Amino acid sequence: MSQSYNRGLIEDFSRWREFEAGMWAWIFHKFTGWVLIGYLFTHIAVLSTAIPAADGATMMFEGSQTDVFTGTIVSLEGLLLVRILEVGLLAVAVFHMLNGTRLLLVDLGVGLEAQDKSFYASLILTGAITVASVPTFIAGAF
Amino acid sequence: MAERYSSFESGGRMWLLQRVTAAFLLVVLAFHFFLLHFVHHADEVTLAASSARMEQLSYYSLMVLFLVTATFHGVNGVYNALINQGLTGTKRTVVKWTLVAASVVLLFQGIRTANAWAGGFPLL
Numbered sequence: 001m002s003q004s005y006n007r008g009l010i011e012d013f014s015r016w017r018e019f020e021a022g023m024w025a026w027i028f029h030k031f032t033g034w035v036l037i038g039y040l041f042t043h044i045a046v047l048s049t050a051i052p053a054a055d056g057a058t059m060m061f062e063g064s065q066t067d068v069f070t071g072t073i074v075s076l077e078g079l080l081l082v083r084i085l086e087v088g089l090l091a092v093a094v095f096h097m098l099n100g101t102r103l104l105l106v107d108l109g110v111g112l113e114a115q116d117k118s119f120y121a122s123l124i125l126t127g128a129i130t131v132a133s134v135p136t137f138i139a140g141a142f
Numbered sequence: 143m144a145e146r147y148s149s150f151e152s153g154g155r156m157w158l159l160q161r162v163t164a165a166f167l168l169v170v171l172a173f174h175f176f177l178l179h180f181v182h183h184a185d186e187v188t189l190a191a192s193s194a195r196m197e198q199l200s201y202y203s204l205m206v207l208f209l210v211t212a213t214f215h216g217v218n219g220v221y222n223a224l225i226n227q228g229l230t231g232t233k234r235t236v237v238k239w240t241l242v243a244a245s246v247v248l249l250f251q252g253i254r255t256a257n258a259w260a261g262g263f264p265l266l
Contacts, residue, residue, distance in 0.1 A: 030223055037216030041244075044209075044252045053189050054258040069189045077185035086184070093171060100164050107161060133179075140185050 021116035025099055032096040039089060046072065083141040090137065091130040098122040156218060163215040170208045189259075196259035209252040217245045 019027075053069035061071035076082045102118045105111050111118055178184060182191070195201045221241055229237060257263065 033216070033219045033223070037220055040212055040216055041248060044248055044255065048251055048255050050189060050192065050255050051258040054193075054261070067189045069192070070187065073187040074185060077187070086179075090175065090179075093175065097168055097171060101168060104161060104164060136180055136183070139183065 021119045025102070025115075025119040025122075028095060029099050029103070032092045032099075035089075035092045036096060046076070049073075078141070080141050083138050087130065087134055087137045090133055091126060094129050095122060095126040098125055160215060160218055160222070163211040166211050167208075167215055170204065170211075174208065193259045193261070196256055197261065197264050199264045202256060202260050202264045206253060206256055209256075210249065213245050213248050213252075217241045 047069075049072045050069040053067040057068040058065040059068045059071040060066075061075065066074075099119065099122045102111070102115070102122055105118075106115055178187075196205070221238060224237055225234065
């Protein structure tokens, strides 16, 4: 049987030195979750340029008229800042997915005794996948 | 008395839905990232290529289901996080219906966008 754990207010950041793996996993999962839902709204807003584009709306892009969807996306992808933010988004998504898998397994009764090790594995794997993806995400930005 | 901690009411319908959508999103989000960043590159996006994908009923259905499950999982996650931080009473009701309204707007706009790409609901 697991122990009840009164965290107090998570906002009491002075307690961070006392946090164990499970607490960091909880904090990172909440943080990445907030980023992902925020991104979903932004993503749909940007992709919505397909609506006027499908009706024939165009914009000037690199000296010629381009449909407003293609022009918006390719313009954004031309910004180094956007490429760097995309790498950040990948890191956030990969961590949320790996840690989420860990949570699903624990819910199914698998790996509770190794929950700290699986958190560290999630972190390391997130780092490895993110670093390995950098060349693909940055390609053509310079 | 020791008890199992969860921010959810364990065993509830929403608790289960949060986990079922999580399992679905694990697969589809990985597919989405892989297809649109590794198979195709984000800086090579065109309206024509997006339309060609969305005109296929299988892809359109998967993306609409992806939108619905991601919206539910994300908004329900935010709601649970806020309840976990002590949100109760009238504030809880206001937050709940604000999140429901935001979800409806997101789904409406997302499906409008999908239909713009597909030129309407794809029948084939």
